[in-house]
Amino acid sequence: MIRMGVVGLGKMGLSHLSMVGAHPDVSVDAVVDSTGYILDVLGRYTGMRTFGDYQEMLDGVELDAVLIATPTRFHAPMVRSALERGLHVFCEKPLCLTAAESRELAEMASERGLVTQVGYHNRFVGAFKEVRRLLDLGAIGKVSHVLVEAYGPVVLRPKGSTWRSKRTEGGGALYDYAAHPIDLAAWYAGVPYGVGGTVLGGVFSTDTEDEVFSTLFFDQGTSAQVSVNWSDESYRKMTTQVTITGTGGRIHADRQEVQVYLRSTAPEVDGYEPGWNVKYTTELTDPVWFYLRGEEYSAQLDHFVRRIGDPALPDVNSFASAAVTDRVLEMLTIDAAAGPTTLDAAAVAPLPVPQHRRSLLRRRA
Amino acid sequence: MTLESQVAVAGGTGRLDRFLFGDNQFFGVNHMSEEKARAQSMRFQRVDAVMDVLDDAYAAGVRSFMCTTHDRIAEIVDRVRSDPQHYEGFTFLPCMPYAHKYADAVTESGMLGALRRFLPEEGMLNAMVRGGRSVATKDVEGLITLLVDAEMAMFRGVPTPVVWLQNVVVDLLLGLGFTDAFAIFARHVRTRYGAEPGFITMNLPMLLGVLEQAGIENPLVCSNINKIGFRMSGGIEAYQEALDARPFRAVAMSVFASGAIPPREALEWIFAQPHIESVVFGASSRAHIRQTVELVRELG
Numbered sequence: 001m002i003r004m005g006v007v008g009l010g011k012m013g014l015s016h017l018s019m020v021g022a023h024p025d026v027s028v029d030a031v032v033d034s035t036g037y038i039l040d041v042l043g044r045y046t047g048m049r050t051f052g053d054y055q056e057m058l059d060g061v062e063l064d065a066v067l068i069a070t071p072t073r074f075h076a077p078m079v080r081s082a083l084e085r086g087l088h089v090f091c092e093k094p095l096c097l098t099a100a101e102s103r104e105l106a107e108m109a110s111e112r113g114l115v116t117q118v119g120y121h122n123r124f125v126g127a128f129k130e131v132r133r134l135l136d137l138g139a140i141g142k143v144s145h146v147l148v149e150a151y152g153p154v155v156l157r158p159k160g161s162t163w164r165s166k167r168t169e170g171g172g173a174l175y176d177y178a179a180h181p182i183d184l185a186a187w188y189a190g191v192p193y194g195v196g197g198t199v200l201g202g203v204f205s206t207d208t209e210d211e212v213f214s215t216l217f218f219d220q221g222t223s224a225q226v227s228v229n230w231s232d233e234s235y236r237k238m239t240t241q242v243t244i245t246g247t248g249g250r251i252h253a254d255r256q257e258v259q260v261y262l263r264s265t266a267p268e269v270d271g272y273e274p275g276w277n278v279k280y281t282t283e284l285t286d287p288v289w290f291y292l293r294g295e296e297y298s299a300q301l302d303h304f305v306r307r308i309g310d311p312a313l314p315d316v317n318s319f320a321s322a323a324v325t326d327r328v329l330e331m332l333t334i335d336a337a338a339g340p341t342t343l344d345a346a347a348v349a350p351l352p353v354p355q356h357r358r359s360l361l362r363r364r365a
Numbered sequence: 366m367t368l369e370s371q372v373a374v375a376g377g378t379g380r381l382d383r384f385l386f387g388d389n390q391f392f393g394v395n396h397m398s399e400e401k402a403r404a405q406s407m408r409f410q411r412v413d414a415v416m417d418v419l420d421d422a423y424a425a426g427v428r429s430f431m432c433t434t435h436d437r438i439a440e441i442v443d444r445v446r447s448d449p450q451h452y453e454g455f456t457f458l459p460c461m462p463y464a465h466k467y468a469d470a471v472t473e474s475g476m477l478g479a480l481r482r483f484l485p486e487e488g489m490l491n492a493m494v495r496g497g498r499s500v501a502t503k504d505v506e507g508l509i510t511l512l513v514d515a516e517m518a519m520f521r522g523v524p525t526p527v528v529w530l531q532n533v534v535v536d537l538l539l540g541l542g543f544t545d546a547f548a549i550f551a552r553h554v555r556t557r558y559g560a561e562p563g564f565i566t567m568n569l570p571m572l573l574g575v576l577e578q579a580g581i582e583n584p585l586v587c588s589n590i591n592k593i594g595f596r597m598s599g600g601i602e603a604y605q606e607a608l609d610a611r612p613f614r615a616v617a618m619s620v621f622a623s624g625a626i627p628p629r630e631a632l633e634w635i636f637a638q639p640h641i642e643s644v645v646f647g648a649s650s651r652a653h654i655r656q657t658v659e660l661v662r663e664l665g
Contacts, residue, residue: 018540
């Protein structure tokens, strides 16, 4: 039985709490939140042991692992405290607000032999896993381009009142939304050496961005484009999709299905034929012990729990992997601030979002 | 922990119709394909298009519409309410809450902000959150019943023999161990609306035990039940054991597993299982509705 503490009872934290609460190998021994009434209700109706203070909980309860789902700016200090005490850590995405902190925490966990995982749940979606499998098999030959997209109706008016509308706390479409497709791009194409043409645009928000567009550059001539907008009401909910083009064909995938076009020159892949192939979520998804909001959310927590019992299992979304994604997020921020290349001196005008400045004829150092 | 005052045994509804008509197709929900989902959103953008399909369903014998509490359902209720003769015997089985509405509001305004937006009156919530005092049982019970009432407002004047709690809430509460909430919901739905409470879940075997603890006897439970075990958490065998041995009223949804099983094969398997009271299906064409209704009549 893994003794776990759950920290942060917002939208993600509550659903994580419910899923680990139902896991046969987990005992939730403590929950932490800064909001009294949530603790009150949980304590009264579920009998869970509740704490208003994280350190007090760490001091008072013997645990094997913590699950951290607080606003992003609290991740680094909370994760560090947990690792110092020898606890395994599952942390919501993104891991930290700076790539340096993420790397440091990844090293710290690795030195201590602790299991870590970050909540990039798309890597547990059957369709996205199938894409990774097809790439491993070389099904579409040499990959030249990856397009990752995410759209949804999160910010549809000028005023937001939570941490998600503040860049300094890890809010904004880049850290809160684009992190997911960017993590997929890194999973499929590796670590980008550079980025360019980044736009962090405001649609409704004033303190942060609602749109993210950028190009990522990888070794061997592969490129990726990121297109993200969380102020798009035409989508019923967050929709993430990838399109990958290679010498042997093309793959398009979202959470529901994988559409693959294979040229006759492509290597043979079991269950696929030249031309169009469509695989649906019903055949790509493994069952889970408990379903709350998509198999991937359950599957990622189950993987974390099983890795604690068997560290030889492959690491998926470890801190080291999340640190790569955090590094890309940081590059995008720097690139957007640098602004576009231009020959028109008169074009030096502020971008719609105040914190970005254009510069003349200057790209990355 | 269960409530001292146990929920009264159901006296409400008799047997449900053999087939219940679902509404996913009207709101761009398709578990197979985003493209199909969007095509459906376009097709059903106008309420007239939805009413045409509902009229086809009515003509085919459908009398039970199992619908979400999406804002657009209010327009459909208005149409039905304004023409009672045309829709004689037509009933709504609301499934609440429409979760995306809340989830997006939580992202934008936080938990409390979202609650404030959906509650008809703020007084109680404010008292609960400010004050610094402990939250009392009556506060939580009051909050749950107010949220139910807010969702039920659009159904005034039309029959609602069953009020369902959506799976995202049922399963959240199930995982949290918040057993009393089920009893509070059930009692409120029975006393205030004279309706039978229903529970939608993706974790049927686990939920049945908890509903029993909550004192809800012979509960009406809707879950995925299909030949390939798609989204049947706990495993298809556990579902079959539950159907065989546990006292509950089973409503099967996703019987075609989003189109992965041919209709006849899917329904033959369904009706070979014991104790399935009803099947929920959604369809957009007259031919498809007729075909499904006829198959249910033939096999069930």
